[in-house]
Amino acid sequence: MVRGSWRRLSVLAGRMEGKLFIVFLFLIILPIGVLSYIASERYSGSIERNTVTYASQVSDLMISKLDDYMEDMKKIAIIPSYLAEIKSGLKESNAYYEKKPDAPGAGGMAEGIVEKRDSLSDEQLQLLRRVEGSIYFLNNIKNGANSVYLFDRYGHSYFVTKSGGVRSDLPTAYEEWKKLAMEAHGYPVLVSTQAVGGGRSGNRYVFTIVREIIDTTFESLGLIAVDANIVVIENIVKDLDKATRGTTLIVDHNGKVVYDSEKKYLASNLAGSDLLLRASGSQGSFHADVESEKMLTIYRQSPNTGWKIFITIPQKQLMGEANRIRGFTIVSASLIIGFGLLISLILTFALTKPLRSLVRLMKVVQTGNLDVSFPVRGRDEIGIVGNAFNRMIARVKGLVQDVYMAGQRKKEAELEALQNQINPHFIYNTLESIRMTAVINDNVEVSDMTQLLGKLLRYGMGPGSETVPLSRELEHLEMYVKLLNFRYGNRFSLETANIADERLPVMKLLFQPIVENAVYHGMDESKTSMTISIAYERIGTDHCFAISDGGVGMSEETLLRLRRRLNETNPPREESGRGIGLRNVNERLKLLFGGSYGITIDSELGEGTVVKVRFPDIAARGEREHG
Numbered sequence: 001m002v003r004g005s006w007r008r009l010s011v012l013a014g015r016m017e018g019k020l021f022i023v024f025l026f027l028i029i030l031p032i033g034v035l036s037y038i039a040s041e042r043y044s045g046s047i048e049r050n051t052v053t054y055a056s057q058v059s060d061l062m063i064s065k066l067d068d069y070m071e072d073m074k075k076i077a078i079i080p081s082y083l084a085e086i087k088s089g090l091k092e093s094n095a096y097y098e099k100k101p102d103a104p105g106a107g108g109m110a111e112g113i114v115e116k117r118d119s120l121s122d123e124q125l126q127l128l129r130r131v132e133g134s135i136y137f138l139n140n141i142k143n144g145a146n147s148v149y150l151f152d153r154y155g156h157s158y159f160v161t162k163s164g165g166v167r168s169d170l171p172t173a174y175e176e177w178k179k180l181a182m183e184a185h186g187y188p189v190l191v192s193t194q195a196v197g198g199g200r201s202g203n204r205y206v207f208t209i210v211r212e213i214i215d216t217t218f219e220s221l222g223l224i225a226v227d228a229n230i231v232v233i234e235n236i237v238k239d240l241d242k243a244t245r246g247t248t249l250i251v252d253h254n255g256k257v258v259y260d261s262e263k264k265y266l267a268s269n270l271a272g273s274d275l276l277l278r279a280s281g282s283q284g285s286f287h288a289d290v291e292s293e294k295m296l297t298i299y300r301q302s303p304n305t306g307w308k309i310f311i312t313i314p315q316k317q318l319m320g321e322a323n324r325i326r327g328f329t330i331v332s333a334s335l336i337i338g339f340g341l342l343i344s345l346i347l348t349f350a351l352t353k354p355l356r357s358l359v360r361l362m363k364v365v366q367t368g369n370l371d372v373s374f375p376v377r378g379r380d381e382i383g384i385v386g387n388a389f390n391r392m393i394a395r396v397k398g399l400v401q402d403v404y405m406a407g408q409r410k411k412e413a414e415l416e417a418l419q420n421q422i423n424p425h426f427i428y429n430t431l432e433s434i435r436m437t438a439v440i441n442d443n444v445e446v447s448d449m450t451q452l453l454g455k456l457l458r459y460g461m462g463p464g465s466e467t468v469p470l471s472r473e474l475e476h477l478e479m480y481v482k483l484l485n486f487r488y489g490n491r492f493s494l495e496t497a498n499i500a501d502e503r504l505p506v507m508k509l510l511f512q513p514i515v516e517n518a519v520y521h522g523m524d525e526s527k528t529s530m531t532i533s534i535a536y537e538r539i540g541t542d543h544c545f546a547i548s549d550g551g552v553g554m555s556e557e558t559l560l561r562l563r564r565r566l567n568e569t570n571p572p573r574e575e576s577g578r579g580i581g582l583r584n585v586n587e588r589l590k591l592l593f594g595g596s597y598g599i600t601i602d603s604e605l606g607e608g609t610v611v612k613v614r615f616p617d618i619a620a621r622g623e624r625e626h627g
Contacts, residue, residue, distance in 0.1 A: 037330070052285045052298050055244050055311050059300045065236050067304040070209075072142050073226055074188035077211040079138065080150070080224050081186075089131035090213065090221040093152040096127060131158040138226070147206075147227035151178075153220060167196040167206075167227070174225075181212040181223045190305055192252040193230055193259065195267045205230040205266055207258065230266070233259045246313035251276065253306035279308060287315070354382040358389065370397045449486050452479050466592065467618055471502035474534075477511045481532070484519060492519065495533045504543065505618045507592060513581030514547050514599075514611050522551025522609055541617050542597075548610040554603045562601060582611065589615055 080086040120128065131150060135158065138148045146162035155174060159166060167173065173194070180189045191208040206227040213221045237248045241261050250259040255271025270276055275297070278286050282301040287294060294315035301308045354377075361372045370393055374386040459476045474496065481494045494515075515532055523530055527550075535546045554562070566586050586598040593615050603609040 051244075051296070051313065055246075055298045055313070056283065056300060058240050058243055059298065059309050059311060062236055062240055063300060063302045063307075063309060066233065066307070067302055069142075069228075069232060069236075070190060070305055073209040073228060074190075074211075076138055076141055076148075076226055077188045077209045077224050080135070080213045081215075083134070085134040086131075086150070087213070087215060087221055089127070089134050089158075090150070090152050091215075093127060093131060093156060093158075094154065094221065096123070097152065097154045097156060128158065132160055135224075136160050142228075143232070146229055149174075149225040149227070150222065151225075152222040169194075169196055173208075177208070177210045177225050178223060181210050184210075184212065186212050186214045190252075192254070192256045193267050196227075207233075230259060234261075237261060240311070244311055244313055246311055249275075249310040249312070251308050251310070258307055275310065276308075279310070354386070358382075358385065361389070365393065370400075449483055452483050455479055456483070466508055467505045468508050469502065470499065470504040470506050473506050473508070473510055474499075474502065476509075477515060480512050480515065488523075491523075491529050493529065493531050495531060496536075497533065498536045499534070506543075507585075507588060507615065510585060510613065511545075511547060513585050514613070517581045518547070518549040518551060518609060518611075522549050522553070524550075524552045539614075542614055543617065545613045546610055547613070548608060550608045553605045553607050553609055555605050559601065559603050566599070566601070585613070589613070 080090075135148050135150050138160065140162075147167070148160050149170070150158040151174060152158075155178070157170065157174070173196075177191070180191065188209055188211045191210055193205050193207045195203050195205055206229055208228070209226045210223060212223045215221055233250065237250075237259060238261075241248055248259070248261045249257065249265065251270060252258050254269070255273070255276055256269050257265040257267060260266050275288070278288070279297075279299045282303075283299065285296065285298040288297055289295070290312065296313045296315055298311045298313075299308055358374055361374055364372050372393060374389050376383045376386040376390070456476065456479055459472070478494060481492050484492050511534065518532060519530070531550055533546075533548050535548070537544045537546070562582070566583050582599060582601070589598045597615045599614075600612045601609065602612070
């Protein structure tokens with residue numbers, strides 16, 4: 001019985017259905033099942049990473065806002081060093097108490113003015129009003145800066161408070177501020193959150209910016225301290241707590257708590273705590289147990305203030321939705337795998353084999369082999385596609401052959417026609433020149449002109465390749481210019497520049513039609529001479545020649561019309577014959593080298609015309625084609 005079952009299983013495996021079932025089982029079903037399980041297990045990690053990323057981005061934004069606020073506070077602390085009125089008041093205070101060390105309020109401590117203002121003399125009161133009046137505007141510059149304290153060199157205080165009154169620990173705070181300011185040598189110092197008393201509201205929490213005031217003569221005039229309410233930080237952080245559904249803790253570089261959204265650790269010192277020990281770098285995240293509850297903690301450090309921001313999110317709150325989605329994902333994946341298996345098996349038996357055969361044939365066709373045929377075994381959709389494929393291949397083969405033969409014939413005919421187009425036109429003009437010279441001069445020049453004409457005709461109409469060395473083309477052009485000078489009395493001269501290699505292969509009859517066009521359409525009758533210049537330039541792998549004349553040039557309208565005619569297939573013939581030679585050269589260049597090559601024309605009325613010819617390196621092109 002076991003042998004019979006094995007035999008039946010072997011037969012099943014040998015059939016296509018069994019093979020496909022094994023393929024689906026090991027290559028699709030099992031991988032999808034494993035991936036679904038892994039994905040469901042890692043979904044929690046993904047949620048955590050996304051939360052860390054989001055919280056990090058939001059905390060970076062919050063750090064940026066806090067840094068901007070601190071920078072503004074530091075700028076406020078710098079203002080007294082640049083205001084003459086404040087510096088003058090401090091100098092007056094220093095001078096007064098230096099001369100009268102026994103005056104009321106001259107005890108050298110901050111409480112000298114804070115507690116004894118009722119016993120001050122009229123002179124001291126006037127001094128008090130002047131100094132405090134000069135700093136009154138400072139606590140209105142920035143929102144949250146509710147107290148500004150100014151101290152002279154002897155510790156006498158001048159202050160303006162917006163709310164909360166004067167802090168009760170001012171004498172003690174002054175001693176700490178003075179020490180920090182002196183050590184900073186004129187740079188602003190940020191003092192972390194402190195619990196202070198004063199006014200009817202009881203204790204409040206502030207952070208302070210302290211700075212020594214130094215005159216332009218580098219003399220210390222005193223110091224300034226600006227208190228800002230912790231509510232400023234709270235307004236920035238509260239949106240973060242709403243977004244993360246957690247709590248926020250800000251600690252300075254000494255471990256002192258700057259802000260705590262739960263108000264548990266405000267102004268306390270956490271140096272040496274497990275929280276700070278685990279947050280060793282400038283940013284990161286870790287898991288911790290806080291009061292027997294698992295928490296995800298994300299931290300960032302400000303590069304400006306050195307403060308670290310800790311965002312703590314309860315694990316159960318973070319993963320609650322993730323656990324529900326994970327269960328739903330596992331069930332959905334199981335159902336989709338079962339349904340996909342059924343549909344895949346049905347479609348695979350019907351489509352896979354003939355489609356793969358068709359794909360293989362298409363890949364063969366992509367290599368350039370058109371001698372393929374799809375075996376049609378039915379009249380279904382696959383059979384229709386197969387028949388269409390076979391007809392397409394047959395049609396493509398016929399079209400390729402037709403296009404190749406037509407292209408060859410067209411190229412040969414157009415090259416022959418274009419080359420023949422030049423010679424009658426040239427012969428007509430040259431014979432007319434000979435006739436006019438014979439009539440006018442009646443001398444030996446006719447013999448010379450006839451000899452030159454013979455050489456030109458043998459060069460232009462004789463057999464040979466489509467390309468010639470540059471030296472032969474320039475020799476032909478010089479003979480043509482000589483003929484012109486016989487007719488026009490040595491009015492024309494030819495100049496060449498930057499032509500280093502006269503063995504350079506160029507298209508036959510390249511320059512003569514362009515020069516002919518310049519002579520007959522650009523010659524200025526008011527001038528006794530005309531110079532035609534040919535300059536050469538190598539641009540990459542291309543050769544470029546610029547043929548310029550000092551003729552009459554042409555208007556912008558005429559230039560645009562000529563440019564259009566160069567690119568037209570069958571342009572209407574103009575009576576003036578302008579541009580025939582140019583279009584001839586342009587078409588021959590495009591036929592030989594492709595549509596990206598040819599000539600371009602620039603001209604300005606009264607300044608002459610420049611025709612630029614561009615073609616590839618003919619020798620290198622031939623090596624690539626034969627290689």
